[in-house]
Amino acid sequence: MIRVSGRDAIALVAPLLRTAIPLEAFPSHRVRRVAIVDAKSGERVDEALCTVMRAPRSYTAEDVVELSCHGSPALLRMVTLWIVAGGARLAAPGEFTRRAFLNGRLDLARAEAVALMISARTDRAVALAARALAGGFSDQVRALRDALVDLMAGLEVTLDFPEERVGHDVGAARVTVARLRADVERWLAAARHGRVVHDGITVALVGPPNAGKSSLLNALLGRDRAIVSPVPGTTRDVVDGTIAIAGVPVRLLDTAGLDVPRDAIEAEGIRRSRRAMEESDLLLVVLDGSILPDQRVLEETADRARVIVRAKCDLPAHPAAAAHRDAVAVSAVSGEGIEALLGRLAQEVEDRAAAAGDEGGIVASLRQFELLHALSASLAAGECALGEAPLEAALVDLKDALNHAGAVLGVDVGDAVLDHIFATFCLGK
Numbered sequence: 001m002i003r004v005s006g007r008d009a010i011a012l013v014a015p016l017l018r019t020a021i022p023l024e025a026f027p028s029h030r031v032r033r034v035a036i037v038d039a040k041s042g043e044r045v046d047e048a049l050c051t052v053m054r055a056p057r058s059y060t061a062e063d064v065v066e067l068s069c070h071g072s073p074a075l076l077r078m079v080t081l082w083i084v085a086g087g088a089r090l091a092a093p094g095e096f097t098r099r100a101f102l103n104g105r106l107d108l109a110r111a112e113a114v115a116l117m118i119s120a121r122t123d124r125a126v127a128l129a130a131r132a133l134a135g136g137f138s139d140q141v142r143a144l145r146d147a148l149v150d151l152m153a154g155l156e157v158t159l160d161f162p163e164e165r166v167g168h169d170v171g172a173a174r175v176t177v178a179r180l181r182a183d184v185e186r187w188l189a190a191a192r193h194g195r196v197v198h199d200g201i202t203v204a205l206v207g208p209p210n211a212g213k214s215s216l217l218n219a220l221l222g223r224d225r226a227i228v229s230p231v232p233g234t235t236r237d238v239v240d241g242t243i244a245i246a247g248v249p250v251r252l253l254d255t256a257g258l259d260v261p262r263d264a265i266e267a268e269g270i271r272r273s274r275r276a277m278e279e280s281d282l283l284l285v286v287l288d289g290s291i292l293p294d295q296r297v298l299e300e301t302a303d304r305a306r307v308i309v310r311a312k313c314d315l316p317a318h319p320a321a322a323a324h325r326d327a328v329a330v331s332a333v334s335g336e337g338i339e340a341l342l343g344r345l346a347q348e349v350e351d352r353a354a355a356a357g358d359e360g361g362i363v364a365s366l367r368q369f370e371l372l373h374a375l376s377a378s379l380a381a382g383e384c385a386l387g388e389a390p391l392e393a394a395l396v397d398l399k400d401a402l403n404h405a406g407a408v409l410g411v412d413v414g415d416a417v418l419d420h421i422f423a424t425f426c427l428g429k
């Protein structure tokens, strides 16, 4: 699809189309079939569906023309370049959404939700992004901002007419600020969980060589991703694969067995294993249950979030293997225990993703996260200052809080911030 937005959109596209009625006369928001022609030779190059959406009832609030062509990249490039030759300019990443924001169609929190929607990888992440896109979070922030404006106006009156007993009572103001801060803290907690739903978690499979890590990775992924062999030290590089567990993307990392390296390549593999371990949210410590368990990996991972896996449970268990009663016994050969392990992982995911359930779930960009933290801190300072410091001091903190809340919605944010946000979008959005 080729999308053209701006005051001259219709005039720029018209020369390329052969239509029953002139493009200028197309009814808005109706799909019509058109022929696309080479303006120079008059030759027909494609048949397309064309929609004109007139300002302000379009995504960007400008005149928009959309052409749905047959989709060959070569054709799309050709037609796009003709439109550019006529006087249009190629859009920057996220420019349509940026224009929608600048033209007041979306606030910045909702514009960012578009990017979150595009990058959502599971149903659950889509649901959270959809809620943000519909404005749920924006509405909450806007209500907080309105409450702050009211409060500050009242306090200003108190400051100006101290004798008159008008304006806000400082004690009541303090209660209000505490309540607003509690709201922000709740959003932060929800957003932390939302982040897990959106970004997913990383789980590293670690253990001694030959324990069955790669076989387990393949069994969990349901496909033959990593090389398996009876030779210890088969896996050298970190091998990854992603599955959705409880609606959350879980990236599994298979690593080289942790042992004393026999050569430089193994040493590098083990170094990479340790780095993968550090970067993971959870470890699956895989031990071969049919031999004497290696205590070193257990010791090394003792203070990490981990699930101990007793692999090769189709073989007779070594007597010492029973020592880990909470270990999940699995067999990559018979498939036994794989469901149980997935269930255990689902529980681990759920603990991180939805401590409070998805009710009122929030997914926020990192920018919004930082602003919410700053907002909470300013409200805390304001709450403290109210009653203990001169009223002017409290008002300074509340003004900061107001600015942070405004920045979430995009009030008075500069071009540099917008450049940064929209650079993460893909072209055409």
Ligand SMILES: Nc1nc2c(ncn2[C@@H]2O[C@H](COP(=O)(O)OP(=O)(O)OP(=O)(O)O)[C@@H](O)[C@H]2O)c(=O)[nH]1
Binding pocket: 208, 209, 210, 211, 212, 213, 214, 215, 216, 227, 228, 229, 230, 231, 232, 233, 234, 235, 236, 255, 256, 257, 258, 311, 312, 313, 314, 315, 330, 331, 332, 333, 334
């Ligand atoms: N009987 C049985 N054998 C298994 C099982 N899982 C793996 N094996 C065998 O154990 C050997 C090592 O398996 P891998 O999956 O390559 O082990 P690894 O931990 O990835 O080994 P490295 O990459 O060398 O660290 C292979 O011969 C596998 O066929 C299992 O569940 N049951």
Ligand SMILES: [Mg+2]
Binding pocket: 213, 214, 215, 226, 227, 228, 234, 235, 254, 255, 256
């Ligand atoms: Mg391996």
